Amino acid sequence: MAEHIIARELQQRGLHGEINVRSAGIAPYARDGALVSLDTRMVLRDIGIYLNDDATSTDLKRHPELLYEADLVIAMTEQQARDLLERFAVPKHLEVHTLRSFAGEAGDIDDPFEKGDLVFTQCREEITRLIPRIVDRLLGLD
Structure with a gap:
């Protein structure tokens, strides 16, 4: 969802x-090619x-090479950021943040998967x- 919202911005x-x-x-349920x-x-x-x-x-998990192509990774939660750093060979140059922290706030944005319309909308x-x-911030305008 965030990918498409930032692309529009x-x-x-x-x-x-x-x-x-x-x-x-x-996530364990993440799959390549899932609709x-x-x-x-x-x-x-x-x-x-x-x-x-x-x-x-x-x-x-199937495409860790994406980390080497990236300059920045933005996770939705602190746990996702920790999991990323623990489970993958993250290049030294790569910055890893949560969406909220990169925007100057604290806290997580929980995954709405299987939580219903209201949670997805929120x-x-x-x-x-x-x-x-x-x-x-990416453009240096902050």
């Missing part, structure tokens, strides 16, 4: 293609972001609120 600022954004799961959930599609559609019917996810609203600050 970049596009709205005329920066489409200037910053590459990728999403990859590390993006209907809940995710619906809450994104509600704010004008439409995903292709065949949009799929990426499993970082998650989307929180991500949408924080993304402009994240883009400002």
Whole structure:
């Protein structure tokens, strides 16, 4: 969800293609090629972001090379950030933050997976609120 919201923010600022954004799961249930959930599609559609019917996810456990291509990793929770650092050979140059910490706040954004419409909507609203600050920081505007 965050990948698509930040991509829209970049596009709205005329920066489409200037910053590459990728999403990859590390949860035990993350699978390469899994279709993006209907809940995710619906809450994104509600704010004008439409995903292709065949949009799929990426499993970082199967593609650790993505870490070597990245300059920054933003996790949703502190636990995800810790898991990433413990389970993967993270390059020394790579910064790992949570979405909230990179936006200047404390706390986690919990995974809404299998928690219903309201939780998905709250998650989307929180991500949408924080993304402009994240883009400002990436651009050195903070």
